[in-house]
Amino acid sequence: MKRTILHVDVNSAYLSWEAVYALQHGARVDLRTIPSVVGGDEKSRHGIVLAKSIPAKKFNIKTGEVLWSARMKCPNLVVLPPSYSLYIQCSNALVNLLKEYSPLVERYSIDECFMDLTGHCRNKSFEETAWEIKERCREELGFTVNVGISSNKLLAKMASEFEKPDKMHTLYPHEIPKKLWPLPVRELFLAGPRTIPVLYKLNIFTIGQLAHASPALLKQHLKSHGITLWKYANGIDNSPVTPGERIIKGIGNSTTTPFDVDNKKEAFLYLLSLTETVAMRLRDKGMMARVVAVTIRDTQLSFFSHQRKLAVPSNNTDYLYNEAKRLFTEMWQGNPLRHFGVHLSELTGNEFCQTSLFDNDFVLRRQSLDKSIDTIRLSHGSGAVIRGAFLHSGIPPLCGGVHESFPNMRSLL
DNA sequence: TCTGGGGTCCTAGGACCC
DNA sequence: TCTGGGGTCCTAGGACCC
Incomplete structure (x- = not known):
């Protein structure tokens, strides 16, 4: 349809x-x-x-x-x-305005939404509705938006990138040769800085040239990504507009340190600080994690990561922190560091932790400690309970973290 | 003078199993 | 002195998005 x-x-x-x-x-x-x-x-x-x-x-x-x-x-x-927090309020105001026109509103990022207007334009053309949305954003919310209109998300997104600000553009399939194909290929969604030189070597400089290139050749040089790009260049995209909360795959926190870290003691404090935040977010979502990963970046800006699957999923700060410490110790070569990250993935619901399988004193005590701390931090602020190790360390006791309602982002349509 | 932080998905190679 | 081959799981690293 x-x-x-x-x-x-x-x-x-x-x-x-x-x-x-x-x-x-x-x-x-x-x-x-x-x-x-x-x-x-x-x-x-x-x-x-x-x-x-x-x-x-x-x-x-x-x-x-x-x-x-x-x-x-x-x-x-x-x-x-x-x-x-201001940006989240503004973002919410935008989403609420859009929902007046269709329930199918997808918050793609804090400042971008897709909406499916199919069958939701009472007495107005789609262009008139889009125009009205644009005008209302400026007049009622005080900020301007660009609106792109088409028959799929990819084309609508490319259309909204045309002239800015405060503009509305269409990019229907029949307009592709005229409006999309002349553009430099680097303006295509998902054509990033690593892909562009590969395309240039293949004498592909415009989106039109990409659209007419051989999919087999693109696959040979860019694997499955080449096929995706070829489809996008031809305006092909069937991804649905998905409203509502996104299923989260992993959560992580990372931070760049104000000074280079060259000793284990400070490194561990950063890991603890990050684990505190990320574990709190995990518990807040009522979830457990099966995989713990630690990432570090040295002063040469090289990234390293090390991860391990846990025997049993957990959301306990101490348990996850101990794993992070082990991972760090196994990975670190002693070079000065400027960035730390703790990431949790393979998330599952926490229903299991209520069952007898984990029903031993030690686990229960740690869980109830986490719960008490979360409750106090919720009612008295996140600084109400901090670990003694952070005192006089110059390292914040809770690093990173996103606002409760910070929207999740996607990198794909 | 020096490069954030939150995500998602893909790929390659090794281990292991049958 | 021979060591197939398909499948799955796991990990590290890369690429992209806003």
Whole structure:
């Protein structure tokens, strides 16, 4: 059946939301009209550009760029720290507005939604509805969006990338040769920095050239990814719009340390700090994890990871932390480190832990300790209970973590 | 001057089994 | 002085997204 899919993308999301908030609180200047960025804290080595205004873009400032480099390009650059709870509120407001038009709204990321409008346009054309959504975002919510319209998610998403900001674009299948094929191939969804040089070597520079390339040749050079890209270049995508909470596959927390870590004691504190957060999130979801992974990054920025499947799934902080310590010790060669991560996967429900299989004193006591700590942190703030080891260590007792309702993201359609 | 943090999926190679 | 081959599980690392 022919579908009508919209992709709604907030223009310069974090920056727009900061601008709206500032204006609502008495600011005279609209941050969107001056060179400005949202960026992390440079002193703690988190200093990269997370979002930029359109005037900042004119200075060739790029998302992901380090802040000192952005400042070189534009000495008067205004830099704001991120405020994620504000972004979540703005994101929710957008989702709620979209749900007035169709129940089939999928939050793809904090600032992007897909919606299936098929059969949900009362007395209006799809374009009129899309236009109305765009206008209402600007007028009622205060920030602008781009809306892409087509018959599948891929094409709708490509359409919303066309001219910005505050624009609506269609990219129906019959418009592919004219609107999609002339674009540089690097603008295609999933054509990333590793794939592009491979395509260039095959003399593929536009999406049209990719669309007309041999799928067998692409598969030979890019494996299954080559076939996916060929389909996308031809506008082929049947993925459904999936509303509601996503089934989570794994959760992890990681952090870049403000200083290089060269000893086991500090490394263990970071692992504990990260495990505290990630285990708390796991318990909050009522889940257990079967696999623990530790990742580290050294000062040369090389990544290393080590993981192990547990004999029995767990959500106990101490148990998971002990495994993380073992994994770290087995992996670490002694080189100075600047980044740590703890990741849990193969998640299952925690119904099992109630059964007699785990019904021994030791396990039960540890579980009830976790539960008490979670309860206190919930009612008195996350800093209400911290481990003594962190005192005077200079290391935060709870590292990383996402807001309760931070939307999960996907990397595929 | 120096590169975040949250995810998902894919692939290759080794271990192991029959 | 011979060592097949298919299947599954596990791990490390890579690629991509916002």
